[in-house]
Amino acid sequence: MKENNPNKDRLKYLLFVPTMVILVSMTIVPFVFSLLTSLTNYKATEPDNWRFIGLDNFTRALMDKDIQSSFVNTLVYVAGAVSLEFVLGILIALLLNRKMRGITVIRMLLLLPMMATPVAVGLMWRWLLNTDFGIINYYLSAWFEITGPNWLGEYALAMPVVILVDVWQWTPFVVLSLLAGLQSLSDDPIEAASMDGASSWQMFWNITLPQLKSIILVVLLIRIIDAFKSFDVVWTLTNGGPGVSTELLSLRVYRVAFKFWETGYASAISWLFLIIVMLITSQFIRFLYKETPK
Amino acid sequence: MMGIMNLRMRRFLWNRMLDVLTYMILLVAIFPVGWMVLTSLKTSWDAQSLPPVWLFVPTFENYQALFSSGSTSSNFGGLLWNSVVVSFVSTVLSIVFGALAAYSLSRFRLKRGKDIAIWILSTRMFPPAATLVPVFMMMSWFDLIDTYAALIIPYTAFNLSFVVWMLKGFFDDIPVDLEESAMIDGCSRMSAFVRIILPLIAPGLAATAIICLMFSWNEFMFALVLSRNEVVTAPVIANQFITMYGVQWGELTAASTLMTAPVLIFAILVRNHMIKGLTMGSVK
Numbered sequence A: 001m002k003e004n005n006p007n008k009d010r011l012k013y014l015l016f017v018p019t020m021v022i023l024v025s026m027t028i029v030p031f032v033f034s035l036l037t038s039l040t041n042y043k044a045t046e047p048d049n050w051r052f053i054g055l056d057n058f059t060r061a062l063m064d065k066d067i068q069s070s071f072v073n074t075l076v077y078v079a080g081a082v083s084l085e086f087v088l089g090i091l092i093a094l095l096l097n098r099k100m101r102g103i104t105v106i107r108m109l110l111l112l113p114m115m116a117t118p119v120a121v122g123l124m125w126r127w128l129l130n131t132d133f134g135i136i137n138y139y140l141s142a143w144f145e146i147t148g149p150n151w152l153g154e155y156a157l158a159m160p161v162v163i164l165v166d167v168w169q170w171t172p173f174v175v176l177s178l179l180a181g182l183q184s185l186s187d188d189p190i191e192a193a194s195m196d197g198a199s200s201w202q203m204f205w206n207i208t209l210p211q212l213k214s215i216i217l218v219v220l221l222i223r224i225i226d227a228f229k230s231f232d233v234v235w236t237l238t239n240g241g242p243g244v245s246t247e248l249l250s251l252r253v254y255r256v257a258f259k260f261w262e263t264g265y266a267s268a269i270s271w272l273f274l275i276i277v278m279l280i281t282s283q284f285i286r287f288l289y290k291e292t293p294k
Numbered sequence B: 001m002m003g004i005m006n007l008r009m010r011r012f013l014w015n016r017m018l019d020v021l022t023y024m025i026l027l028v029a030i031f032p033v034g035w036m037v038l039t040s041l042k043t044s045w046d047a048q049s050l051p052p053v054w055l056f057v058p059t060f061e062n063y064q065a066l067f068s069s070g071s072t073s074s075n076f077g078g079l080l081w082n083s084v085v086v087s088f089v090s091t092v093l094s095i096v097f098g099a100l101a102a103y104s105l106s107r108f109r110l111k112r113g114k115d116i117a118i119w120i121l122s123t124r125m126f127p128p129a130a131t132l133v134p135v136f137m138m139m140s141w142f143d144l145i146d147t148y149a150a151l152i153i154p155y156t157a158f159n160l161s162f163v164v165w166m167l168k169g170f171f172d173d174i175p176v177d178l179e180e181s182a183m184i185d186g187c188s189r190m191s192a193f194v195r196i197i198l199p200l201i202a203p204g205l206a207a208t209a210i211i212c213l214m215f216s217w218n219e220f221m222f223a224l225v226l227s228r229n230e231v232v233t234a235p236v237i238a239n240q241f242i243t244m245y246g247v248q249w250g251e252l253t254a255a256s257t258l259m260t261a262p263v264l265i266f267a268i269l270v271r272n273h274m275i276k277g278l279t280m281g282s283v284k
Helices: A006-014 A017-026 A028-038 A056-063 A065-096 A103-115 A118-128 A135-144 A155-184 A188-195 A200-228 A232-237 A249-258 A263-291 B002-040 B061-067 B076-107 B113-122 B128-141 B148-173 B176-184 B189-200 B202-218 B221-226 B234-238 B249-269 B271-278
Strands: none
Touching: A006 B076, A017 A028, A017 B076, A017 B148, A028 A263, A028 B128, A056 A065, A056 A263, A065 A103, A065 A155, A065 A200, A065 A249, A065 A263, A065 B002, A103 A155, A103 B002, A103 B249, A103 B271, A118 A155, A118 A232, A118 B002, A118 B234, A118 B249, A155 A200, A155 A232, A155 B002, A155 B271, A188 A200, A200 A263, A249 A263, A249 B128, A249 B221, A263 B128, B002 B249, B061 B076, B061 B249, B076 B113, B076 B148, B076 B189, B076 B202, B076 B234, B076 B249, B113 B148, B128 B148, B128 B221, B148 B202, B148 B221, B176 B189, B189 B202, B202 B249, B202 B271, B221 B234, B234 B249, B249 B271
């Protein structure tokens, strides 16, 4: 085993070839391709009739009211869902971290919402929340004599409800990650602090939370990235409606590309979407590196 | 004495209250999926009746309808088969390719190895919607729309960064001495990798594969755009139970149950590794 065996040297790079071919052909090549189409007025329905129009698509996108509102919707959705998931997630993780019977079963059941097919999740909630046939409004009126609102049909309500469905689906992920973190912590500092008469809130805030910091930050990053990717649940729940009140950027890209068939314009929007997500997540990663020196 | 009793009593009551709260949260977590399974076992009449029917004789008529010709989705079996093909092939490809790359990252000193690792990880950050349009154009360019390849290639790509990152972690945990002693005994590096390293990481490998399967099985957006008739997967058609045929709750919930069940069964089999997998190895 010589260190500078040329065969071994070749092997260690050869092992990357399949991964690199697939990743480059599904990320860098499409990005270059869409950068080129974004400079044209190409429409997939009229493939022979196009010309370069410079940055027109980008200036149009920046002025487009629908793009602006889907951008705001995306930010509201990501910020709303992820922050609620963390507040609830931490509380529920603490709740489950007591000595409890059946904790293995509970942990297994908590996998349900995030493992269920998202399209099925969207359709189920759409049914449960339906004004006329939905079980939620039925029991609201049968038990409490409240006329339930049209959850997914009202402008002001649709976005909060869509966010709550995401919260329903992904809070268990936060709970289970933090629970795993909590259970790997040693009891010693907590015991010492409780000997000294610290309150449970002080112990949580000053001892438990700092130890969980790195897990919290990583799980937060994963949730932010995945929330930006959301498409299927919102698609099946509201399809962006009513109006464009729950239309996320991902749904907007789909609509412009495959309903209006404005391929060039959709490519420009895709690029703006990519830049926004990369800016936000890379800032977050930089922050994360600063906070958790390794 | 009374004070201590009171304290114990209060702590006991407080704990029971927290137990009740826990069960209520659990109920909210499982109700929609549970209701889906229950409804799929009702007659189509019971499925849409209000007040909701809680006690009923289970029937499989919705499932039979899904697979019998003449129903709204006469080829649901075919759709499930498409889902199986696409998700299994893409999972196998991403595990094989990813394992090779991860092994190289873990064991060899590479020029710019860290940059490569970070680049591979960063591909997971890209929102798929941003590549949807160009991938669609490339696939039509190569005349691959409505073929298995059109779905398998992007799914493999989406899973690869996750697989490389996960498996690199598993390989890093295995001491190098193990394979070096095997190589001194005459094994080639590749056979040491297959015979010694892979069996050691088998549980982690299984969990990683199942998360890949789950992703490909559940994926909707690319399937919607890149399939027409031949390779339509189950999630795409589930949506059409509402938009095209009016609402058929019995059959829709049966279809949803069939889509969700395989993932759940697999997830339960590897439940101890699920969280490690879903957090890309950062939670042990």
